[in-house]
Amino acid sequence: MEKSNQFTKHFISKSDSELQSILTSEHHVYEAKQAATWELERRSQIPAVQLEDPKPKVEQPRYRMPEREKKEAKWKMIFFGVAIIGIGIYFNYDTLLVTESSLIPIEGSIQYSKTYIERVSSRNRYGGIHYSNKATLELKLFEHSTIFQIFENIEQSRFHQRYNELTRRLTKRTPVTLWVSGDQMRYGPDSFKLDIRGETEVDINYTISKSRFGFLFMLIFGSVVIYLGTRTDWMEKVRGIFRS
Numbered sequence: 001m002e003k004s005n006q007f008t009k010h011f012i013s014k015s016d017s018e019l020q021s022i023l024t025s026e027h028h029v030y031e032a033k034q035a036a037t038w039e040l041e042r043r044s045q046i047p048a049v050q051l052e053d054p055k056p057k058v059e060q061p062r063y064r065m066p067e068r069e070k071k072e073a074k075w076k077m078i079f080f081g082v083a084i085i086g087i088g089i090y091f092n093y094d095t096l097l098v099t100e101s102s103l104i105p106i107e108g109s110i111q112y113s114k115t116y117i118e119r120v121s122s123r124n125r126y127g128g129i130h131y132s133n134k135a136t137l138e139l140k141l142f143e144h145s146t147i148f149q150i151f152e153n154i155e156q157s158r159f160h161q162r163y164n165e166l167t168r169r170l171t172k173r174t175p176v177t178l179w180v181s182g183d184q185m186r187y188g189p190d191s192f193k194l195d196i197r198g199e200t201e202v203d204i205n206y207t208i209s210k211s212r213f214g215f216l217f218m219l220i221f222g223s224v225v226i227y228l229g230t231r232t233d234w235m236e237k238v239r240g241i242f243r244s
Contacts, residue, residue: 078225114137115135
């Protein structure tokens with residue numbers, strides 16, 4: 001029975017020299033060289049190169065993490081995810097449960113108001129320090145000894161146009177209503193809402209939306225980390241890639 005493969009029919013029309021060049025070529029696969037050899041033998045020609053059987057591919061065994069490493073990695077990921085959620089709650093707990101109906105109105109007239117920018121820092125999850133600017137609108141009322149504040153992180157900006165405009169409007173004796181959380185009254189309140197002459201100028205949604213978004217992000221991120229911690233198969237795949 002005549003030997004043949006998918007290349008045989010294409011090599012019948014080639015010359016002996018062309019077939020010999022295929023045998024020494026680095027650009028032809030083993031099956032092509034095999035077909036060239038068979039065609040030369042059929043023509044009673046001696047191939048210039050004797051083909052050797054290709055070495056069978058040896059499949060590398062799939063990397064398996066030791067059970068001890070797998071368990072340690074699992075609990076580290078779960079702990080890390082819980083820590084992320086915990087940090088989100090710690091830095092945002094004072095605004096998470098605040099609603100407009102829970103705020104207490106404090107009425108009075110402005111003794112002074114000012115806006116200032118201060119540099120603040122926070123440590124990220126990698127241990128590095130992130131610096132940003134915090135804008136604060138500070139208010140003092142004649143009727144109360146407490147200093148009230150409305151603040152917002154403005155990252156690297158050095159100017160808060162809205163607070164500066166409010167400061168110019170909040171002249172001495174201007175009637176205002178500040179809305180604060182009852183729990184915060186014990187610690188020196190941060191205002192969530194500001195009315196000037198009966199008109200709302202700073203809304204509760206404006207002052208806490210960023211805080212709640214930050215918590216939501218950390219909640220989702222922490223949950224994803226916890227989920228990944230319970231699935232160790234991806235860890236084995238990643239480590240297998242680096243070991244191959």
